[in-house]
Amino acid sequence: MRLSISHETTYHYEDQVRASIQYLRLTPHDSERQHVLSWQLDLPRPVRAQLDPFGNILHVLTMDEPHEAIIIGARGQVDIDELREAEHESQSALPFLRFTRLTEADEALRAFAEKECKQRRDRTALIDLMHGLNQHMTYTPGSTEVDTSAAQAFSGRSGVCQDHTHAFLACARSLGIPSRYVSGYLYSENSEHLASHAWAEAWL
Template identity: 80%
Template structure:
């Protein structure tokens, strides 16, 4: 499957921002299941690519002059191997056993994981866990925030793809299985689900397997991976800091298509 991506995010502010820095993980890299044919970032100024500790392609955009808006764009085409179920990597998976504030497994999550998997730690057990989490945490846009933890979303029983991914990672790590957060894009005909997406991967049999709790998918045939990390903060496409500016208004537009027909179009606006 060949996916075409167009992603533009605009930040506007009530007052002038004196200076800002944006950490961009908006560039996919080649792997066993995806081949990047072309990719371009549209930024206010040229920036160099670097590799972060998790192997993600990172661009750091620093604006030291006053500004009232920032427009960040990404576009390109990527071929996806729809038949590949797992990916092999050279690096150790052990760091992905570490809990973070967003993925801490409390007693409720540990009990839930144990009950669902019943001492099984194979792929079949994690697929059962994926389905159980989908039923437990109802997909509810606006119910949580970017800093909502897995335990909070699990207790509230509502959330979005970020919360589903965090909850799955927390459950898997509580079972002693390395797991990581993944950010990227999803090609979907379901207009209720966003094109910009998050899911989880778990380390089984010396390979990374995907688990998309939101869509109950264990084969990433329609997923384009951007970045991975211990949680959202490590892998989110755009993360930044600024001095001044007052209120912030963000407008994002993501279009994912399989040539020549556009499959999914999503616009988000908030302040």
């Protein structure tokens, strides 16, 4: 499947900002499952690409003069191999066992993970965990903020894709399964529902 992507983010500030730094992870990379045919960032000034410690393509945009708005654009074409689900990587999976502030597992999340997976640590267990979280947490836009933790969203029984992802990561890591947060694009036939999206990848 070939995807054509056009993404624009506009920041408007109530007061003039003297300086700002944007860390942009908006550039996909080639993998076993996807091939980047073309990609371009449209930014207020030229920036250089680099790799962050996790292998993501990173651009750092520094604005050191006063500004009231920033427009960031990304566009290109990517081929996706829909038949390939798993990918193989050379990087160690061990960093993805670490908890972060947003993915810290409290007692409720640990107990939930144990209930859903029991002694299993395979693909089926993780699919059961995913479905269990979907049942427990209702998808409710506006019910959480960008800094809502997995424990808070799980306790409130609602959230959006990032909250489901954080809860999954908290559960999986509590079971000793390396897993990571992924951001990308959600494809929909309905153009009203085109959106950026978050999901989890687990290492088996």
